[in-house]
Amino acid sequence: MHASLEPMRRAFLEVLLRLALDPQRMLAAGLDLWGRSLRGGAPPEPAPPAPDRRFRDPAWREQPLFDGLRRAYLTSAGWLEDLVAQAPDVDRHTAHQARFYARQLTDALSPSNFPALNPEVLRAARESHGLSLLKGLQALCEDLARGQGQLATRMTDRRTFRLGETLATTPGDVVHEERLFQLIQYRPTTPTVHRQPLLLVPPWINKFYILDLRPENSFVRWAVERGYTVFLISWVNPDETHAEVDWEDYLVHGLIAALEAVCRVTGEERVSTLGYCIGGTLLASGLAWLAARDDALIASATLLTTQVDFSEPGDLGAFIDAPQLERLEAHMRGRGYLDGLEMMTTFNLLRAKDLVWPFVVNNYLLGREPAPSDFLAWSTDPTRMPARAHATYLRELYLHNRLVQPGALSLAGIPLDLGRVKTPLYVQACREDHIAPFRSVYRGARHFRGPVRFVLAGSGHVAGVINPPSANRYRHWVPKPRPDALSGNAAASIQNADGIDSYANGIASHANADAWLQDAVEHPGSWWTDWDAWQSERSGGRVPARVPGQGGARIIEAAPGRYVRSRLLPE
Secondary structure, three states, rough: OOOOOHEEEEEEEHHHHHHOHHHHHHEEEEEEEHHHHHHHHHHOOOOOOOOOOHHEEEEEEEEHHHHHHHHHHHHHHHHHHHHHOOOOOOOHHHHHHHHHHHHEEEEHHHHHHHHOOOOOHHHHHHOOOOOOHHHEEEHHHHHHHHHOOOOOOOOOOHHHHEEEOOEEEOEEEHHHHOOOOEEEEEOOOOOEEEEOOEEEEOOOOOHHHHHOHHHHHOOOHHHHHOOOOOEEEEEEOOHHOOOOOOOOHHHHHHHEEEHHHHHOOOOOOOOEEEEEEEHHHHHHHHHHHHHHHHOEEEEEEEOOOOOOOOOOOOHHHHHHHHHHHHHHHHHHHHHOOOOOHHHHHHHHOOOOOHHHHHHHHHHHHHOOOOOOHHHHHHHHHOOOHHHHHHHHHHHHHOOOOOOHOOOEEOOOOOOOOOHOOOOEEEEEEEEEOOOOOHHHHHHHHOOOOOOOOEEEOOOOOOOOOOOHHHHOOOOEOOOOOOOOOOOOOOHHHHHHHOOOOHHHHHHHHHHOOHHHHHOOEEEEEEOOHHHHHHHOOOOEEEEEOOOOOOOOOOOOOOOOOOOOHHOOOOO
């Protein structure tokens, strides 16, 4: 993905043309804005009122000038977004783009982003005799230098978080290495473990240690403590030498190679798997690829915030159409990859109000250091995307949605059909996910024909996944137990996994995610414990704990390994 002003210009022109052809609608919109502004003698609060961190300083409400600015902005921003959303006779994709860019525009024009209109910035400048603005200018220059001309805003103090010291500290060893990945085996902390090893397949759009942040919120460490023999793929950070690496290379020379290595190391014939985001999409492709070969290498699969049906891809869809992909592919061909900073910028734009403008205000207008955050330390450690693989992913999956069309997509000469997959699946989505919307994740889960347990978590694409039980945050929704199945036990569903009626806990009986949610059971806290109950039933009996290097297996280096340490941006 690569940001361009042309799609925004084209979308706005189309909306403006449609509105201009409907003068009655424009007259009504003008009267609506006038009414919103004058109702009650003053610009009204938006309804219902919601906390807005941009205006948390008391002066935004206590001082009439700033209160008026705030109210006028919220009123006009809401009006503009509504007007764009109501434009008649605009095709679906253009309407989506127009709404997305209207939100980008209104977020950018917030008075909080302008030093002369932000009372907190004015106060800081006055109290520091202008030093805060000078520090902000210095930070801006440093970030431009870090990005070599692109703005690489510091979102956290990375000195607090260092790989192998405060992040990615779960003890383990690299036990296998190929051009595309290193395979890490984590050291056990229990005397016995589940027989079935567990392979984690993280996204290569970001680095693997989102699953192994600090010890207190590391999914890897928690899974090891629960008695799983955990293996993890650490993807290489590609450069120009990987330009021709394609999606099928990530499958055959990545996922399948890693599965075979796990079997060699453990002596087992089948592996449990867990894929996150695009890692889950790759895992779903692998399930269909193995099913076409009647290969039962994967015993069970967990898909976290994973899209396989891209018919409604969320806000990322604003960047994906034929003209934009042609420009992007030409851009990537020039150097063989998509730069990680460009990818990071695109993802930040999806939530600009939270991930762009607060840091502009804090770093450049207030002259302050960003607060420490392990999530942001990870998200600002970007990776490159190989040109060919990224083009295939966007064109074949996002644009043409071929993964859910039986036989439409072939990898290594084998046509894929998700309908042939009978492997037990645990599909997790996040209710506020802006990257993999939960309704899209649910729709994708219905393409599989094995037993599926769908679980919905609170929060978004990252915080909703990395939510340890000890934090006691958010909530999650699980299927209501069917009266003809044992609660919490899907064994009956597995034994009868040869038709749509065998779906565990009724995913087939709900036409869409909203119908599923109406019938779901809400629980406080993390979904991790629900997953553990599901996964432990599919992981075999207990065997003595497996130690990396056991039986003469080769240890290459200690975790987290070399591949993950390749950084694109200086500290």
